Amino acid sequence: MDIREIIQKGGPAMWPLLVLSILALGTILERMWFWTSILWRERKIVERVLDAAESNWQAATEMALEGRRQPIGRYLYAPLRLVNPDPEVFRLALEAAADDELALMRRGDKLMEAVITISPLLGLLGTVLGLIRSLRSISFSDLGTASVAGVPIGIGEALISTAAGMIIAIVSLVFYRFFQALWYNQVRIFRKAGSELELLYRQDWLQGEISDTLNNSDTSNSVKLKPAEIPEVSEK
Template sequence: MNIQEIMTKGGVAMWPLLILSVLALSTIIERSIFWIRFLLKEGKILNRVLETAARNWDAAPKVAKENSKHPMGSFLYGPLRLDNPDPEVFHLALESSADDELALMRRGDKVLEAVIALSPLLGLLGTVLGLITSLGNIQISDLGTSSTTGVTLGIGEALISTATGLIVAIISLTFYRIFQSLWSNQVRIFRKAGSELEVIYRQRWSDSEVNPSAFSGNTPSKFTDTFDQ
């Protein structure tokens, strides 16, 4: 059967399933492109910002701002743009920036969750409606005769919507789990990157109490290649 025949034989439930499949496909493509681009640049940006912060703190905000279109750069730029804040304020800025970027990374999750939940139900609904139509035309006197031959075919066609709904849900669930895994890994990386940046800042803050020029000094980097990917 071609697509047109499947849509026709599957019944009215096939149309909302088609809409859900289009939504799921567009979300999967958009999120896949996002994660590919994100992961290709993340390590380079993170290493560059941390290395610059360790060597010359005053230059770190500029480097982070140049990469602020990337979620990692935007996350690090959040606290770096502050003017010599208290360490506690710096920590809060890190957390707030991380929350914002991690929330944006989950864009599209609600769409996939809705598709995963609704697709099997719509498929089942289509099957039930098809069975009602097929069985509604049978009379007791027709049982065991050739009159019931079409009923078997009708039941088979009614199951098309269930199969379609399950396929859409399975594909959506697969990519949903992949995206969730990537997001969970980013939570760990953001936490580690934020901790290392905060350590650098707190060390600078402590040094500034003894030497006010410490914030503009140069020190060797300890973070090169920490997140090379």
């Protein structure tokens, strides 16, 4: 049987199942392309930004700006674009950027959840409608006669929609869990990269405060020497 025959034998519930399968397939392909492009480049972006931040914050900002097409690049660039921020402001900028980027990474999850939930129900609905259609014209007087010979065939055809709904839900669930695992891995990467960048910034910030304190203390403790007074010598 080809797809057209399967849809016809499965009943009217097969058409919404076909739509859900197309939506799920499109979402899966789009998410696969998205995650492949992220995992291929983000490690290099993180290493370049952190290496540059150890010696030159301007270079680190430029490195993050170059990688702004990737979520990790936009995440690291969010605090670096600020002008001499306080460490707390630096941390808040990292947290806000992480929330935005991680939320965008979950695009398509709601659609996948809907497909996983609705597909089996539509399959069961198609089966129930098929059973009603198969058993509607049978009366008790027809039991055991040749008129009920086609009932098992009708029941078998009615179960096609249930099988289709279960297949769509199972495949969607597998990819949904796979994308969830990738997302949780991104949470770990974001936390690690953000913590390392914040630690480097706090170290430089504290060193700057210590140097300023030492400079101020040296200035305040310096003693201004007055020229020695030469006593006047009286002539006798």
